[in-house]
Amino acid sequence: MRTSLAFKVFIYVAAVFASVVILAPFAWLIISSVAAPADLLSKPLRWIPAHASLSRYADIFFGADSETVVTFRAAMVNSTIVAASSVLISLGVGIFGAYAFARLQFRFQRGILLLFLSTYMLPPIAILISLYLMMVQLHLLDTKLGLILVYCSFITPFVLWIMSGYFRSIPRDLEDAARIDGCSRIGALFRVVLPLARPGLLATALFGFLLAWDEFLYALIFTSSLNSKTIPVAIAEFTGRHAVDFGMMTTGGVLASLPPLVIAFVFQRYIVGGLASGAVKG
């Protein structure tokens, strides 16, 4: 279709409008994290802070041992450990299952896949109460291990769903050739299929990481101390205080957003493709 000048202008105006609506709140989050307290509390508000510094970031990374700083630091470490471990475990167990769904024929195949998928849709609240009571008895409350186990239960179905689709897109011929040359099925999986599936594995791992990093409800109920508290819990706690230090809250927010944002930007094509297909289907 021929594009008239008016339409072109309209598209650009719409694009600029959308960008502003999306960027403005986030820009304010970043500005608030570097602005001096007096700037944040000024009325009328100074949009460009008179005094800006990265002192809050420096505080969080190397600084004084105030309670807030210690909590944020511990929570970042906990979140990283929990998210990374649950992704690694889920990939470790999920790859084999995904391969079975992609390459083998067995009874109730579709039913079992849907069963896994239904746990992915299960509202956390439906298992939360009993899980909490169990964790109390197993002394897993307020441990990273407890949280990792729970996260594996919703990242693994995700791995099965996405990776079975990915394995299916890899031509069988290569694998058949390897097996004729005397490779076992598992040998072919490791030597032929997995190397070819590296982009899919990466995308799945990143997605799983985002899921775990973002999770809040389980973490809220199961963690209570610096031992296992994750970053969403730390930030939520911080917003609930009476005298909120807005500067520190926004700094924590920016830091908590960095890993997912970096992942989203660097692997944009994977994420968008995976979102659009994986999520639509699963």
Add this chain to the structure above:
Amino acid sequence: MTQARPGRLEKLPRSMLPKGRAFRQGPTALILLLPSLVVVFGIVLYPLLRTLYTSLFDVNSAFPGSYPFVGLGNYLEALERAEFWAAMLRTAYFTLSTTVLEVVLGILLGLLLNAEFRGRWLLRSIVILPWALPTVVNGAMWRWILNPSYGALNALLTQLHIIPEYRSWLGTPWMALNMVVIADVWKMTPLAAFFILAALQTIPRDLYEAAWVDGAGRLRTFFSITLPLLTPTILIILVLRTMEAFKVFDIIYVMTRGGPADGTQTIAYYTYVEAFSNQLFGYGAALAYVIALFILFFAIIYMRLLRRGEVEY
């Protein structure tokens, strides 16, 4: 990255498979699936059944002990309580308004992302931002923007002379609920837009060219070609977002803690309060099952949509 699409199970006619193969491969499949089964159902299945069991008792502490059996009493109690129905109504409002807004805005944004203009890659990178932002950070960010004394929204609107003085955006129940809706729409519209974008990219160009040759305008083309072809995707977004909205918890926890005057207490939040603040685990378990049943209902619709194979990428 088109390869990551989980395809459907291979649809070979049974007769084309070597006879008995399904049986020969069964044991191998079981071995390969065992770790996943253990990790997922070992963690999910017992608590799921246990919740059902708990919902039949009047459990009011986290310690093991004997609690009176009340049968369906907890469920009946929910149906009788005004707070339950109020929470359901708020959930329905939240679900309906966020889903409709996200779908409509998602279509517009998706069309924009698909249009040809310089800087399109940049817009695509920008649009992914809200989606990547952790939900809790999103809630905290909006809470700060909507702050009654120092918030950026108050500053912006007074400096533009749209409102005469600072307002408490999260101070009244109805206003607060709508603010949570806005925060959710800001974060989740990009997801809908990317679904729409993926669907738009599968529509063959020839269709548009044919319509153009026939003299159809832009609006006409949209309503008679684009929209009908987007319908399956729109349905999927509707169902998925409905399920998510029904579970909404974290953004409410961070923005309002369910307040003011319980004005933003949705059903998941109400359940959380009853179970963990009031320690009414039996009643909370019954509420959890009510939510699970609603979600199951939507999940079945979703599976039907998938099985009908209307969405083909």
